[in-house]
Amino acid sequence: GQQVQQSPASLVLQEGENAELQCNFSTSLNSMQWFYQRPGGSLVSLFYNPSGTKHSGRLTSTTVIKERRSSLHISSSQTTDSGTYLCALELGDSNYQLIWGSGTKLIIKP
Amino acid sequence: DAGVTQTPRHEVAEKGQTIILKCEPVSGHNDLFWYRQTKIQGLELLSYFRSKSLMEDGGAFKDRFKAEMLNSSFSTLKIQPTEPKDSAVYLCASRDWGGSYEQYFGPGTRLTVL
Numbered sequence: 001g002q003q004v005q006q007s008p009a010s011l012v013l014q015e016g017e018n019a020e021l022q023c024n025f026s027t028s029l030n031s032m033q034w035f036y037q038r039p040g041g042s043l044v045s046l047f048y049n050p051s052g053t054k055h056s057g058r059l060t061s062t063t064v065i066k067e068r069r070s071s072l073h074i075s076s077s078q079t080t081d082s083g084t085y086l087c088a089l090e091l092g093d094s095n096y097q098l099i100w101g102s103g104t105k106l107i108i109k110p
Numbered sequence: 111d112a113g114v115t116q117t118p119r120h121e122v123a124e125k126g127q128t129i130i131l132k133c134e135p136v137s138g139h140n141d142l143f144w145y146r147q148t149k150i151q152g153l154e155l156l157s158y159f160r161s162k163s164l165m166e167d168g169g170a171f172k173d174r175f176k177a178e179m180l181n182s183s184f185s186t187l188k189i190q191p192t193e194p195k196d197s198a199v200y201l202c203a204s205r206d207w208g209g210s211y212e213q214y215f216g217p218g219t220r221l222t223v224l
């Protein structure tokens with residue numbers, strides 16, 4: 001089965017609301033990396049998070065290895081946050097292989 | 111600091127042509143990756159270099175895809191001969207192995223094969 005399951009597939013929010021994106025994994029990991037991608041754009045790294053919680057402005061990433069999950073929280077969303085968010089699991093028995101989530105398409109309405 | 115750069119940004123090729131895509135990693139990074147992204151398959155790893163040595167050659171992509179890294183600041187991906195199913199966005203990424211381990215991506219090359 002799929003080693004990384006990302007949810008939700010899509011999310012529509014009003015500006016100012018908070019967003020919670022989730023990735024569940026079924027294999028050992030070195031780390032979870034979160035990316036942001038605009039339509040037609042490249043991938044922008046948001047977090048490299050092997051465990052625990054990391055913050056960057058309005059973004060928070062939490063990886064809990066025992067529960068096999070990693071989350072991305074966006075507080076006070078803005079229309080410019082719209083795009084696709086991807087998680088990528090770096091396999092525990094590999095030092096380079098990334099297993100990609102299917103992505104969350106986030107739309108923030110004004 | 112300059113990020114990962116890729117050229118060209120767009121490429122249109124006829125079926126059967128040879129095309130070469132170029133990538134310059136972040137200065138000082140010792141790992142370099144080539145990926146292909148399509149809506150159906152998502153992101154697929156094509157090649158992986160560590161300190162210019164090819165560590166992963168992409169298995170199913172071996173026959174028509176060849177990545178090279180002649181020096182630490184430049185890599186190429188050759189597709190020969192191109193087929194319409196190769197139409198995709200080709201992304202190059204680099205990272206500092208032993209440092210932050212985070213992969214940084216270039217803007218990509220959008221390839222259309224007619």
